[in-house]
Amino acid sequence: xxxxxxxxxxxxxxxxxxxxxxxxxxxxxxxxxxxxxxxxxxxxxxxxxxxxxxxxxxxxxxxxxxxxxxxxxxxxxxxxxxxxxxxxxxxxxxxxxxxxxxxxxxxxxxxxxxxxxxxxxxxxxxxxxxxxxxxxxxxxxxxxxxxxxxxxxxxxxxxxxxxxxxxxxxxxxxxxxxxxxxxxxxxxxxxxxxxxxxxxxxxxxxxxxxxxxxxxxxxxxxxxxxxxxxxxxxxxxxxxxxxxxxxxxxxxxxxxxxxxxxxxxxxxxxxxxxxxxxxxxxxxxxxxxxxxxxxxxxxxxxxxxxxxxxxxxxxxxxxxxxxxxxxxxxxxxxxxxxxxxxxxxxxxxxxxxxxxxxxxxxxxxxxxxxxxxxxxxxxxxxxxxxxxxxxx
Amino acid sequence: xxxxxxxxxxxxxxxxxxxxxxxxxxxxxxxxxxxxxxxxxxxxxxxxxxxxxxxxxxxxxxxxxxxxxxxxxxxxxxxxxxxxxxxxxxxxxxxxxxxxxxxxxxxxxxxxxxxxxxxxxxxxxxxxxxxxxxxxxxxxxxxxxxxxxxxxxxxxxxxxxxxxxxxxxxxxxxxxxxxxxxxxxxxxxxxxxxxxxxxxxxxxxxxxxxxxxxxxxxxxxxxxxxxxxxxxxxxxxxxxxxxxx
Numbered sequence: 001x002x003x004x005x006x007x008x009x010x011x012x013x014x015x016x017x018x019x020x021x022x023x024x025x026x027x028x029x030x031x032x033x034x035x036x037x038x039x040x041x042x043x044x045x046x047x048x049x050x051x052x053x054x055x056x057x058x059x060x061x062x063x064x065x066x067x068x069x070x071x072x073x074x075x076x077x078x079x080x081x082x083x084x085x086x087x088x089x090x091x092x093x094x095x096x097x098x099x100x101x102x103x104x105x106x107x108x109x110x111x112x113x114x115x116x117x118x119x120x121x122x123x124x125x126x127x128x129x130x131x132x133x134x135x136x137x138x139x140x141x142x143x144x145x146x147x148x149x150x151x152x153x154x155x156x157x158x159x160x161x162x163x164x165x166x167x168x169x170x171x172x173x174x175x176x177x178x179x180x181x182x183x184x185x186x187x188x189x190x191x192x193x194x195x196x197x198x199x200x201x202x203x204x205x206x207x208x209x210x211x212x213x214x215x216x217x218x219x220x221x222x223x224x225x226x227x228x229x230x231x232x233x234x235x236x237x238x239x240x241x242x243x244x245x246x247x248x249x250x251x252x253x254x255x256x257x258x259x260x261x262x263x264x265x266x267x268x269x270x271x272x273x274x275x276x277x278x279x280x281x282x283x284x285x286x287x288x289x290x291x292x293x294x295x296x297x298x299x300x301x302x303x304x305x306x307x308x309x310x311x312x313x314x315x316x317x318x319x320x321x322x323x324x325x326x327x328x329x330x331x332x333x334x335x336x337x338x339x340x341x342x343x344x345x346x347x348x349x350x351x352x353x354x355x356x357x358x359x360x361x362x363x364x365x366x367x368x369x370x371x372x373x374x375x376x377x378x379x380x381x382x383x384x385x386x387x388x389x390x391x392x
Numbered sequence: 393x394x395x396x397x398x399x400x401x402x403x404x405x406x407x408x409x410x411x412x413x414x415x416x417x418x419x420x421x422x423x424x425x426x427x428x429x430x431x432x433x434x435x436x437x438x439x440x441x442x443x444x445x446x447x448x449x450x451x452x453x454x455x456x457x458x459x460x461x462x463x464x465x466x467x468x469x470x471x472x473x474x475x476x477x478x479x480x481x482x483x484x485x486x487x488x489x490x491x492x493x494x495x496x497x498x499x500x501x502x503x504x505x506x507x508x509x510x511x512x513x514x515x516x517x518x519x520x521x522x523x524x525x526x527x528x529x530x531x532x533x534x535x536x537x538x539x540x541x542x543x544x545x546x547x548x549x550x551x552x553x554x555x556x557x558x559x560x561x562x563x564x565x566x567x568x569x570x571x572x573x574x575x576x577x578x579x580x581x582x583x584x585x586x587x588x589x590x591x592x593x594x595x596x597x598x599x600x601x602x603x604x605x606x607x608x609x610x611x612x613x614x615x616x617x618x619x620x621x622x623x624x625x626x627x628x629x630x631x632x633x634x635x636x637x
Contacts, residue, residue: 007406020461024468024581031575062578075578 004038006030006091006267011301017308018080025062025081029088032061037092042353045214050099050175059130063089063100065108072112073125079314083256083307091260094363095216098370101257102171103127105249107134107180110192113245114236119194123178135176135204137167137195137221138243144169145376145391148240152183154191154228161185161233163195163226169370173219174206181221182243192234192242201226212366248321251371252314255327256307258367259300261360262335265342266296268355273345283345292341299338303331322384329377336364393447393538395438396495398505398517399466400428400481401459405510411606418511418606427462429573430506432469434564436571437536438504439470445538447501448472454481454490460589467584468576474587479594482602488520489597496525502543503563507532522563530556534569 008030015023036057044051058064066082068074075081082104090097108127111119126132143149152165165183173179179195179202195202201224210218234242270293273284283289306327313319339361343350350357368374376391383389403409404424412419427435438449451466453459454477463474477490495503503525505518522529534553535546538560545556545564576584618626630637 020464021581021585024461024465024576024584025578027465028468028576028578028581035575060577060579061575062581066578070582075582077578 004034005271006034006038006264009263009267009297009300010304011297012305014301014304014308018084022080022084025077026084026088029061029063029085030091032057033088033092037089037096041093041096041215041356042359045093045095045359046353048208048210048214050095050215050217052175054096055130055133058089058096058100059128061085063104064128064130065104065112065124068104068108068112068124068128072120073128074108074112075128078311079252080308080311082253083311086253086257087260087263087307089260090257091264093215093359094257094261094367095213097253097257097260098171098213098216098367099133101250101253102136103130103134105253106136106246107178109249110136110180110234110237110242110246111194114192114234114242115194116231116235118231119234123194132177133172133175135170135172135179135221136243136246137170137173137179137181138247139167139169141166141168145373147182147243148190150182150184150190152181152223154183154185154193154233156186157227160230161193161228163193163223163228165223167221169207169218170204170221171213171216171218171370173204173221174217176204179204179221180246181223183223189238190240190242192237193228194232194234195221195223195226195228196232199226199228210366212362214362244321247371248324251324251328252310252319254367254371255310255324255331258328258332258335258364259303259307260335261356261364262296262300262303262331262338265335265339265357265360266293266300268357269293269296269342269345272349272355276347289345292345296338296341299334303334306330320384322380325372325377325380325384328372329374329381332364332368333374336361336368339364393441393445393501394498395442395447395449396498396500396503397431397435397438397449397451397466397471398491398503398521399431399435399451399453399462400506400509400511401425401453401455401462402428402509402511405429409608411608415605415607416603425459425462427466428506428509428511430508430510430566430568430570431504432466432506432573433568433570434504434506434566435466435469435471436573437566438502439574440571441502441536441538442470450475450498450500452477452491452494454479454487454594456480463589464584465576467587467589468580469574470576470580472587474589476589476591477594478591479596483599484514484516484520485600486597488517489524490594491517492521492524493595493597494592495521499561501560502538503527503561505563505565507565507567518563518565525563528558528562529564530558530562531565532567533564534567536564536570 062075065074066077070076154161181195203222206219276283310327343357379390404426410419449471451471452475481487508515530545533545537544542559547554
């Protein structure tokens with residue numbers, strides 16, 4: 001990719017709603033992305049390789065579990081800081097943000113929220129430091145939007161549980177040291193547990209041939225009579241609310257994160273349209289280009305305001321899952337539409353690796369599907385406003 | 393070892409510079425401010441020396457309260473404490489005098505700064521600080537190593553480099569290559585919250601100069617494109633329009 005000339009855009013002066021510390025955190029994450037992600041991301045995606053060398057740097061900028069208290073190795077930051085970090089990382093690449101989201105929201109958060117004190121002390125500091133990598137097993141081959149139908153199961157064998165089943169579309173699975181896995185017990189109640197690499201019968205085959213999130217390692221989790229020590233099961237939660245509360249955290253991060261590629265696409269399109277001369281003048285002077293750019297910054301500004309307000313509600317512990325669904329759905333769709341429009345503005349150059357546009361667009365096709373599909377989030381809003389579920 | 397690093401609060405290098413309507417001041421509206429990049433290199437080298445040999449790094453800034461986010465960033469990068477002299481940094485003599493007034497009581501082993509601040513590009517403060525403190529001054533250095541009570545520095549000169557040896561204490565101003573600036577890590581940002589930032593009032597040292605007006609450079613004139621197949625047109629224009637041949 002060419003030099004990363006990205007500059008943030010803040011049409012409604014939303015920065016004035018942030019603290020100096022928020023801005024310092026953003027500055028830090030942005031500098032890290034320009035220095036360590038932008039120069040390598042195009043090649044990583046072309047080769048479909050997760051760039052492991054950036055894990056330590058991600059940990060240093062607080063990307064792993066920023067809201068986890070400092071005593072467990074986290075940064076003890078607020079939710080706006082968490083959102084800002086996700087946005088800057090995803091401005092670099094959605095695959096890298098996915099890796100960080102999984103580590104923080106789907107692995108560290110459930111260990112912190114539902115784990116025993118021993119589990120927290122054992123795993124959180126090394127996950128925060130990036131010394132260990134985690135993944136999250138909920139989705140199954142036949143159960144995506146309906147996780148309650150899962151068939152993975154545990155059987156009580158007295159001193160241990162026996163885990164059987166398979167999980168699919170698991171970010172970080174091929175590189176993970178541990179997996180937070182959700183499976184039904186003999187009463188059909190969903191339980192969460194930590195499965196460690198090296199346990200007999202536990203394998204993590206990689207999913208090849210993706211055209212999206214190519215810098216993020218995706219795979220399956222296969223459990224063939226895996227003996228799970230009882231101390232690896234979360235004592236603090238039973239039922240679907242366990243995994244769903246993790247998804248809330250991750251979806252919140254995606255609401256902020258997805259504004260990153262939208263800003264990157266807009267920033268690149270704005271610069272390109274002022275430099276690209278056709279018919280003797282910059283293409284930015286044509287009404288159809290201006291319409292695209294004006295609509296982009298309008299939608300970005302609305303999404304930024306949605307993020308900020310949701311962040312305030314999260315800090316006050318007042319954000320509802322339905323509010324998070326609305327922001328995730330709106331912002332990811334907004335980013336995908338902007339990527340497509342920005343691709344048009346870049347003309348043929350938009351499909352090359354010289355610009356980040358096509359990579360963002362392909363990545364966002366996953367982001368609009370994972371962590372609750374675009375349609376399911378709409379139905380969650382529908383259920384919230386009518387009181388009637390359209391999918392159960 | 394006690395190190396003092398002088399830092400300026402300057403507009404980000406990508407800022408589009410504009411002036412107030414009366415042309416007398418820089419328009420700061422919507423501008424993002426950063427640590428002056430040369431000062432940041434100086435700070436980084438000071439931190440590297442501290443980490444290798446022990447000691448403390450204090451940062452000092454002459455500025456009003458608006459500069460505190462920039463000072464906090466220096467603390468997040470690793471400085472131990474900070475001093476802000478509560479005054480508008482109007483003129484180099486004033487700034488140098490105020491810094492020297494604070495520094496003279498603290499007996500720093502090395503006083504660091506950048507070769508120039510990238511806003512007004514005066515290139516004067518660090519040598520003036522040295523003069524006020526009656527210390528040796530090595531200006532525009534690209535490298536600094538400390539060996540006990542002396543230091544070896546490198547300076548770029550035409551067609552080569554100059555190796556300078558100096559006894560501590562001394563004042564140095566940093567040039568590109570002095571050190572590779574660091575990104576503050578999250579632990580640093582968290583600890584910067586509680587590091588001491590002392591605000592001292594200025595002694596109202598003498599001011600030697602004042603900016604009277606600023607002018608933007610003239611707009612670029614239009615570029616005429618001439619077809620490579622008709623070089624005679626270029627000759628004609630240089631002769632009749634530009635009148636240079």
